[in-house]
Amino acid sequence: MPTPDTPAARVCIFGAGAIGLDLATALLTTNRTSLAFIARNQTLTALRNHGLEAHTPTGAITHVPPDRYRCVEHPAELGEQDVIFLTIKSGATAAALPQLKPLLAPHTMVVTAMNGLPAWYASGRPAIERHLTDTHARDTLFSNLPRAQIIGAVVHRNATCPLPGVVHRNAGTGMVLGQLDTPSSERLTTLTQLLDDPAYTLSSTPDIHRELWHKLLINASFNPISVVCERSLSEMVSAPSIRARLRAIMDELHGLGVALEVTTPGSFDIDALFERFAAERRGAYTSMLLDYQRGRPLELDRIVRAPLWLAARPGLGYPMPQLQAALREVEAKAGVLATVRASVRL
Incomplete structure (x- = not known):
């Protein structure tokens, strides 16, 4: 892969939604990459004809x-890439991965920048793998991709995409990257140097599994509860009853992470997170609430159902009543909305 001193790194953003456009805006402030999008429909048209519009x-x-x-619909139009950022919804991964083949070379790094637990999460973690006794529940999407080419990512950004090709860059620091097997490598270092933007950093972690689990504590609590109460992040942490419910879910998830040996007791400061959200993210909404309000499918599988499934594995049986209750409420509310929309269409 080219170094930052040779501005020829071929970077593909697969998924031009809020996270993809936010990242692209930062990448395009440098001359270190040759950037391309994989997009469809209105987004493809907007990016080709009107360009990218970013609001602060x-x-x-x-x-x-x-x-x-460049912006194309079919990956074969691009050829092999140095880096692929998968910035699609987690539910779209199964359909997307086979399309990556024309983009892959032996050196290509595939960065999985999606919410929830990725398909590869249990790989290399014996405490999790021993609970995966149901072969039908195994996700083999990444089974044909060498582990050394997979880069886990945790996105610490809040962005929205109100219109195709338009992104509102609301808050956050950037993206944390990590390899599955090794704490660091020259390739990972090169990847983190693609950006030189204090507003959006690419940093690395020696333990991407732990970093992802800590992000799951946020996603699996704030996302479903935001749909239930339809409030912003700052509004939720400012309401005592909602704040207490969020804490209960996060305590459950943290305990499950300790049981699965992906984190340790006392390693996540919930109070500090609440105060940060109250102070820094006023008016920011979760992606799940925005999807709900727009009538889109909700990312429940990887964010909520995956940890519940792990908690229920034979030999573990970790109780998660608060998260289960939140899931039931969201499913009921989303089901009512789907029924209403269907009746309107009829």
Whole structure:
């Protein structure tokens, strides 16, 4: 892969939603990458014809013209890439992965920047693998991809995509990257150096499994509860009853992580997180609430059902009543919405 000193790193963003466009905006501030999007439908048209439009919380607008990147519908049009950022919804992974084949070379790094537990999460973690006794529940999406080419990612950004090709960059620091088997490598270091933007950093961690689990504590609590109460992050942590419910779910998830040996007692400061959300993310909403309000499918499988499934494995049986209750409420509410929308269409 080219180094940051040779601005020829071929980078593909597979999924031009909020996270993908937010990342692209940061990448396009440097000359270190040759950037391309895989997009469809209205997003494909918007990025090809009008360019990328990025808004900041201060009201500043950056317009990136279409000649700064490529945008295609079919991966075969691009050929082999140095880096692929998978910034799609977790439920779309099964359909997307076979399409990656024309983009892959032996050196290609595939960065899985999605919410929830990724398909490869149990790999290399004996405490989790021993609970995967149901072969039908195993996810083999990444079974044909060498582990050394998979880069786990945790996105610490809040962005929204109100229109195709338009991103509102609300808050956050960037993306944390990690390899599955080794704490660090020259390739991972090169990847973190693709950006030189204090507002959006690519950093690395020696334990991506732990980093992902700590992000799951946030996603699996705030996402479903936000759908139940339809409030922003700051509003949720400012309401004592909702705050207590969020804490109960996060305590369950942290305990499960300790049981699965992916984290340790006392390693996550819930109070500090609540205070940060109250102070820094006013008016920010979870992606699941925005999907619910727009009538889109909810990312429940990887964010909520996956940890519940792990907790229920034979030999573990870790109780998760608070998370189970939240899932039931979201399913009921989403089901009512789906029924209403279906009746309107009829």
